[in-house]
Amino acid sequence: MEQVEKERIQSAFKEKMDYDELMNCTRCGFCLPSCPTYIETGNNEVHSPRGRIALMKGVVDGVIEPSEEVKNSIDVCLGCRACEPVCPSGVKFGRLLEQARDAIYQENEQTISEKMLRKTFFNHIFPKQKNMINLTSLLGIYQRTGIQTFTRKLGIMKFFPDPMETMEKVLPDIPRKKQMKKRPKHLNSVKEKKKKVAFFSGCLMDTIFMRTNDATTNLLQYAGCEIVIPETQGCCGALHGHSGEAEKARVMAKKNIQAFEGMDVDYIITNAGGCGGFLVDYDYLLKDDPEWKERAEKFVAKIKDITSILIDLDFHKQPLKLPHRIITYQDSCHLRNGQKTFMEPRYLLESIEGVNYVEMKDANRCCGSAGIYNIVQSEMSMQILDHKMTEAIKTEAKTIVTSNPGCLLQMKLGIKREGCSDTMDAVHIVDLLLEAYEYAKNQNKGTAFNL
Ligand code: SF4
Ligand code: SF4
16 A cells, blocks of 8 residues: 555544544443454454444554555455444444444545446436336346346356356346336325335336335335335435435435424334344434434434334234244344344234244344445455354255345345255245235135224
8 A cells, every 4th residue: 555545544443433432332342242243253353343433543543554454354354344333332333343443444445347337336327216227127127128037148247246247146136127117106094094104216126126115114004104205215325325326325315314304104114134224324424414414313213114013013912823933033133232122023924824033143244234334344244154054954944034125135045055945945024924915815715804
């Protein structure tokens, strides 16, 4: 790394890092056993939360040079925040990580292709839903026409990194462009109305995972919710925030706050742990902006995960049934460590008749997906995934349930890598709950149940 680049990073660290938060770390080490990268590197302190905090503080204090080793330590971190709930001092590690990445990656020396890739995705795809739909529909054309079969036959995907090659095989069926463009804006409850909610539909969730979004609104309707879906909302900005693009994340946060502002709703519902975990931090993201601080706080106060409102509205007490199977659950790190929602999905799954719920060992440990981590840090990601799959297979589950699209694809990738596709699958929790609701409804047809 050039001297001038080191000086730039050092001054960016001084400007962007929250020094009080760095000082909160007492170096007790309670967080070490919870850190996947510390474990996978054979207890390497550089890849632990305590080690990373020491490096960040060292750079701010000017006693450590922002070397490649420091940059690598920050890059290898999953951002899973498993170190937060176990920290007795309450260190908000996720925020420190975002600040460090913002300091390193803003205006840094990237290759032209890196710059172009970041610019295309961060400026033109994720923030603009129209472009996201256009790009996704190309994927759909790739799947539906013979191109996918042809590409596979020719082995063209072999030229891509391993995880990308396998990821291509586990993508869900992409909806048609017409369907992605024609999304509902308002839905009435189909039962006695208990709540009025707004739905945060997201960018990827409303395109590639559009059917899971539809399942989410169906469940909300069955649970007694009237739903509004503001058209002007957009991507949550999590990928930007986690990749050192804090300023762009702020722009997207403001757009979303504005889209939901003034709505007479009880909650804003999310169904992707990664998005929800970032949305609940909008108040911190905008804490230094006097015009937006309070508006962000009001927005954050209304965020609720789908599993949490379903429990509040006693959805789990309705008949839910599936043909007998063992299932297990993989936590979404940001749903668990950011939104503190982890018992609700388990209560819901345990309430399905016919299901034998088996808790997976280390279900709260990251699966290695972590946004684009499985592509940019594929070796470590696959190492973590292999550990996860060993534990998943031990449960003898037929279905691995998750609550975030990234985790879902990673689990499907793990199943493929293990060669278990014939006996195992992975699903988003709302898809499974809707299936259980509809199965019970069909079984009870003609009985006294009024579903
Ligand atoms: S548990 Fe918290 S205070 Fe202790 S070393 Fe880890 S981050 Fe620092
Ligand atoms: S965020 Fe996850 S990977 Fe990073 S230091 Fe914390 S526990 Fe380790």
